[in-house]
Amino acid sequence: MSVAFNWFQHVLRIHPEVTFFLVLGFGYALGKLKIGSFTLGAVTGTLLAGVLVGQLEFRISGEVKQCFFLLFLFSIGFRTGPQFFRGLRRDGLQQAFLAAIVATTGLAVAFIVSKFLGYQAGTAAGVVAGSLTESATIGTATDAITRLNLSDADRQMLTNQIPVAFAVTYLIGVIGTAWILSQLAPKLIGVNLPAACRELEDKMQGGSAQGIPVRREFELRAYFIEEGSPLAGASISDTEANMGDQRLFIDRMRRDGQVMNAAPDTVLRAGDIISAAGRRTLLVEHMPGQASGVREIDDRELLDVEAEALDVVVTSRTIDGRRLGELAREQAARGVFVSRLTRAGTPMLISPETVLNRGDVLTLVGSMSRVEAIVGKLGVADRASNATDMVLVSLGIVAGALIGVPALVVGGVEIGLSLSVGVLLGGLVCGWLRSVQPRLFGRIPGPTLWVFESIGLTGFVAIVGLNAGPDFVKGLQSSGLSLLLAGVLTSSIPMLVGVFVGHKIMKMHPGVMLGVCAGASTATPALAAVQEAAKSAVPTLGYGVAYAVGNVLLALWGTVIVALLS
Structure with missing residues (x-):
């Protein structure tokens, strides 16, 4: 030994x-x-x-x-x-x-x-x-x-x-x-x-800021609008606005068997199938049911949308110092969600009142086209690389x-x-x-x-x-x-x-x-x-x-x- x-x-x-x-x-x-x-x-x-x-x-x-x-x-x-x-x-x-x-x-x-x-x-x-x-x-x-x-x-x-x-x-x-x-x-x-x-969180998440999700899971689901549904006769922009402080976006729909892009002024009809993006809790618990007159279906063609989760480094001077809630109300933010915010390597609380700083890294979730469209406004994409x-x-x-x-x-x-x-x-x-x-x-x-x-x-x-x-x-x-x-x-x-x-x-x-x-x-x-x-x-x-x-x-x-x- x-x-x-x-x-x-x-x-x-x-x-x-x-x-x-x-x-x-x-x-x-x-x-x-x-x-x-x-x-x-x-x-x-x-x-x-x-x-x-x-x-x-x-x-x-x-x-x-x-x-x-x-x-x-x-x-x-x-x-x-x-x-x-x-x-x-x-x-x-x-x-x-x-x-x-x-x-x-x-x-x-x-x-x-x-x-x-x-x-x-x-x-x-x-x-x-x-x-x-x-x-x-x-x-x-x-x-x-x-x-x-x-x-x-x-x-x-x-x-x-x-x-x-x-x-x-x-x-x-x-x-x-x-x-x-x-x-x-x-x-x-x-x-x-x-x-x-808890009081500060409630204050930061309240108001008309349209509720940026706080570590929520985001999904895209399809719904069939039935006869007598309150959604029938309403425009897409009204439907989205009626969700109050929830953020819901309708980007595509199927009408008369044809899949098409949905414009904000499009009026919904009974028999339409819509694809809705938003919080999981909203889509699962509140969208389907008798009150809404919609039922969830699996429309693979309608839901076949390229999505991505992309890290973006905030570099824009016009974004520096602004609140997430302000950005959520802008047209460019439609269909885009923030799933994570890190600052100096530390995960931060996400709410409408959270102030963005240059150097922050946002993880954006949404369809690829919408995410890519907003990157230039915020800063630059920080794509995974070794x-x-x-x-x-x-x-x-x-x-x-x-x-x-x-x-x-x-x-x-x-x-x-x-x-x-x-x-x-x-x-x-x-x-x-x-x-x-x-x-x-x-x-x-x-x-x-x-x-x-x-x-x-x-x-x-x-x-x-x-x-x-x-x-x-x-x-x-x-x-x-x-x-x-x-x-x-x-x-x-x-x-x-x-x-x-x-x-x-x-x-x-x-x-x-x-x-x-x-x-x-x-x-x-x-x-x-x-x-x-x-x-x-x-x-x-x-x-x-x-x-x-x-x-x-x-x-x-x-x-x-x-x-x-x-």
């Missing part, structure tokens, strides 16, 4: 690339382990796997680690770019401002706690990264430490402190943030969160790095954006440019972006854990208990401040406000917990802008906390 282990250890030592993938596989497996309803996640799992394997004193070049991290930074910048710049505009400013308050409070608390507990810059950076659940802070802090005027040994010591503090405080940050926002905050501000969100514009990815990273590298030297300390923050800004700009000029700036498919983000971050963290392995255990033994206190304070105080400011001062809707607080700490598990407590998707309305602002500020805090404590 010992001979086999020695051989295995020898292979890992002379082939660090094999060691790297061993840590990745082990880390992702650890990340899937469940403790109740809580999972470690890929990042924490990979960090711990790296630490365990690192006890055998393996090391991988820092340059490799930095390559993975730059890919991760560019990816999150690309994904959140449209919402980050949207947050700088007036209609997103309130959410961006609250997110900035939460993120800045987190930095302030981490600094005060670190000074009180006597932490050095590396430990303080790990507290910021873990408590506020922003893994990018690890990389920016590491980058800042490498630029300090210290010996190699001292820089390595500070760098190795980061994963220790991160591993302890991250668990506290994830669990604590989710509990505070979903359970404690509603009680503190005295609101019935499900009722408040191709990734690696020119954009590579040159975007290079351009961001060239912006971030230049720095002023003051008192032996370099002051500048830093390489990592520059690449993050490069990703933000490329993501925004993609949202406004998708024909000029290349596509990165969603699955590819996920791979870049996931492998970029876990690859970076794996090497951090490997290189810090021996020092990790020592640091945990010496600072473990104090890190628990630091994690609790740094994760809870910013959330409580955000809840107080958002509710008492800004008078934000509680559901939206809690979504902003979750986004400010980039805590997607907390958003899921709030949505579950609210029994609503309303919190997503506050998450997009706040998540983008939080990503940028918390990444920047890695550089700032090192400068403050160096």
Whole structure:
């Protein structure tokens, strides 16, 4: 057994690339382990796997680690770019401002706690990264430490402190943030969160906006108009309008055995067969019956219409800032439904009051001809493709790095954006440019972006854990208990401040406000917990802008906390 282990250890030592993938596989497996309803996640799992394997004193070049991290930074910048710049505009400013308050409070608390507990810059950076659940802070802090005027040994010591503090405080940050926002905050501000969100949903779905479906299934069905039906003698436009806040469209019909297109002014007769498109509930429960005088039939020729579900990136300035309900009333929207809306990769609540932003991705459902006709009005089709514009990815990273590298030297300390923050800004700009000029700036498919983000971050963290392995255990033994206190304070105080400011001062809707607080700490598990407590998707309305602002500020805090404590 010992001979086999020695051989295995020898292979890992002379082939660090094999060691790297061993840590990745082990880390992702650890990340899937469940403790109740809580999972470690890929990042924490990979960090711990790296630490365990690192006890055998393996090391991988820092340059490799930095390559993975730059890919991760560019990816999150690309994904959140449209919402980050949207947050700088007036209609997103309130959410961006609250997110900035939460993120800045987190930095302030981490600094005060670190000074009180006597932490050095590396430990303080790990507290910021873990408590506020922003893994990018690890990389920016590491980058800042490498630029300090210290010996190699001292820089390595500070760098190795980061994963220790991160591993302890991250668990506290994830669990604590989710509990505070979903359970404690509603009680503190005295609101019935499900009722408040339901009231906002009712308000957003009401009025004469013709009820854009909220995650409904859409269908095309055929109906025979019988003698005495109230539909006989009514025009198609009147029939559609009489559905009230339901959206029903009649595009084709069969009359005297002939299939024809149905014009809005066509008057229906008994014996006609119509094809109707709309919500499944409307077509199944309300269309057929004695009151309507129609019965459903299967007319294959009439229903033989090419349909599609197409993703469209909103790029038009005339659409930016408009509500879905307004668009639903326009002639171009006849027969077209919105089945999904995503913003910065997050599914959003769909209602007539939902405001569209440039960079949003709408999934349109309807006949192919009608869907294709409206694409040009909204933006450009984002058709499924496996191709990734690696020119954009590579040159975007290079351009961001060239912006971030230049720095002023003051008192032996370099002051500048830093390489990592520059690449993050490069990703933000490329993501925004993609949202406004998708024909000029290349596509990165969603699955590819996920791979870049996931492998970029876990690859970076794996090497951090490997290189810090021996020092990790020592640091945990010496600072473990104090890190628990630091994690609790740094994760809870910013959330409580955000809840107080958002509710008492800004008078934000509680559901939206809690979504902003979750986004400010980039805590997607907390958003899921709030949505579950609210029994609503309303919190997503506050998450997009706040998540983008939080990503940028918390990444920047890695550089700032090192400068403050160096």
